[in-house]
Amino acid sequence: MNYNDIVAFIKNTFTPYPKSYIPNPISYIPNPISYIPNPKSYIPYPNSQLPNPTIPLHEPKFIGNEKEYLNECIDSTFVSSVGKFVDEFEKRIAEYTGSKYAVVTVNGTAALQVALRLAGVSENDEVITQPLTFVATCNAIKYLGANPVFVDVDKDTLGLSPESLERFLNENSVIENNKCVNKKTNNKIKACLPMHTFGHPCKIDKIVEICDKFNISVVEDAAESLGSFYKNKHTGTFGLFGTLSFNGNKIITTGGGGMILTNNEQLARKAKHITTTAKVPHTYEYIHDELGYNYRMPNLNAALGCAQLEQLPKFIENKRELAEKYKRYFEKLDDITFISEPENSFSNYWLNAIILKDKNERDKFLRITNEQGVMTRPIWKLMYKLEMYKDCLRQDCKNAEWLEDRVVNIPSSVRI
Numbered sequence: 119m120n121y122n123d124i125v126a127f128i129k130n131t132f133t134p135y136p137k138s139y140i141p142n143p144i145s146y147i148p149n150p151i152s153y154i155p156n157p158k159s160y161i162p163y164p165n166s167q168l169p170n171p172t173i174p175l176h177e178p179k180f181i182g183n184e185k186e187y188l189n190e191c192i193d194s195t196f197v198s199s200v201g202k203f204v205d206e207f208e209k210r211i212a213e214y215t216g217s218k219y220a221v222v223t224v225n226g227t228a229a230l231q232v233a234l235r236l237a238g239v240s241e242n243d244e245v246i247t248q249p250l251t252f253v254a255t256c257n258a259i260k261y262l263g264a265n266p267v268f269v270d271v272d273k274d275t276l277g278l279s280p281e282s283l284e285r286f287l288n289e290n291s292v293i294e295n296n297k298c299v300n301k302k303t304n305n306k307i308k309a310c311l312p313m314h315t316f317g318h319p320c321k322i323d324k325i326v327e328i329c330d331k332f333n334i335s336v337v338e339d340a341a342e343s344l345g346s347f348y349k350n351k352h353t354g355t356f357g358l359f360g361t362l363s364f365n366g367n368k369i370i371t372t373g374g375g376g377m378i379l380t381n382n383e384q385l386a387r388k389a390k391h392i393t394t395t396a397k398v399p400h401t402y403e404y405i406h407d408e409l410g411y412n413y414r415m416p417n418l419n420a421a422l423g424c425a426q427l428e429q430l431p432k433f434i435e436n437k438r439e440l441a442e443k444y445k446r447y448f449e450k451l452d453d454i455t456f457i458s459e460p461e462n463s464f465s466n467y468w469l470n471a472i473i474l475k476d477k478n479e480r481d482k483f484l485r486i487t488n489e490q491g492v493m494t495r496p497i498w499k500l501m502y503k504l505e506m507y508k509d510c511l512r513q514d515c516k517n518a519e520w521l522e523d524r525v526v527n528i529p530s531s532v533r534i
């Protein structure tokens with residue numbers, strides 16, 4: 119396979135290069151005074167690099183009211199977690215997703231942690247999830263002292279497989295006092311945490327149906343799937359909770375940010391309470407009635423979010439056009455499959471992905487594309503191969519292993 123042709127096709131698709139990625143030789147000469155790192159206090163960020171003239175995997179686009187809203191926010195002096203944009207952003211996300219309530223957080227990981235806590239997850243509980251995901255999914259479980267349990271994914275959705283989930287539960291669980299218990303570990307299986315990978319919805323209705331049967335709450339990790347629908351319903355609105363991320367690499371960004379979605383008013387109130395240090399309203403006293411977090415998104419970030427959300431429909435349309443272009447191109451090539459939206463789904467195509475023939479071809483593709491300034495990345499290492507999760511319980515995960523060796527993300531930014 120001649121990967122140079124693919125490099126040329128991608129470069130052509132993204133020409134002209136986004137201006138921000140062509141380093142300006144003058145602006146990157148470090149100022150000798152301000153940039154001399156103090157050896158004692160300077161810890162470089164592990165991934166920090168000077169920008170290369172590379173076609174990025176996914177860059178944010180600020181082409182709407184971002185600067186206007188940010189200025190308004192600064193002028194108002196309400197830059198922290200109280201202000202009109204934070205409330206407005208919650209309302210607009212609730213309206214867009216069709217979720218009754220939306221509670222904003224500082225990032226998607228915090229949203230997951232709070233949603234899981236409110237779903238009743240605590241020390242030594244088990245949470246069923248997929249091994250093919252970004253590490254934050256599992257970290258949020260671990261922050262609560264609980265443990266992830268891994269079941270396989272489906273090859274067509276890249277998301278948690280309902281069949282694998284049902285098999286695991288039939289073989290390993292019993293219901294005791296209305297609670298689902300793992301009969302081998304005696305721990306409670308409190309929640310199931312499926313993820314909508316790269317924006318492609320998993321078979322979430324089936325997952326919820328199975329979990330209902332076993333009295334397990336569903337928290338959907340919809341960090342990557344804002345704007346994606348399954349059977350005409352927005353992802354993240356099927357389970358007890360759904361969570362979103364607005365990290366800089368997501369379809370819209372607030373710099374950093376997240377959102378908890380739920381249709382349950384009591385839980386939404388509780389989520390807002392514990393993400394704002396559990397402060398009881400009072401004219402002047404500081405009363406906090408339980409252990410809370412300082413997890414509310416600042417108004418500055420929400421101002422960016424409101425402006426970005428206004429552009430979401432346009433971004434999705436543009437990204438779906440790109441996906442169609444990739445699909446037509448890869449259809450003609452043997453040994454490479456473009457990952458299209460699964461059945462019954464409308465995908466936001468956050469990150470486009472292809473499946474290579476095997477691991478050798480994947481590695482060759484990654485090397486050639488990256489060497490030539492086209493940013494491509496392998497799918498994540500499976501979670502149970504990471505040191506922190508290597509001893510977690512798991513079902514046979516053949517599909518996840520197969521995909522791990524072959525799936526690569528290719529440039530997917532909005533081209534406007």
Ligand SMILES: Cc1ncc(COP(=O)(O)O)c(C=O)c1O
Pocket residue numbers: 225226227228251252254255313339341342362363364365374375376
């Ligand atoms: C699947 C998944 N879950 C959770 C997160 C965590 O979101 P954040 O980076 O906003 O904490 C991300 C993205 O970063 C993600 O891709």
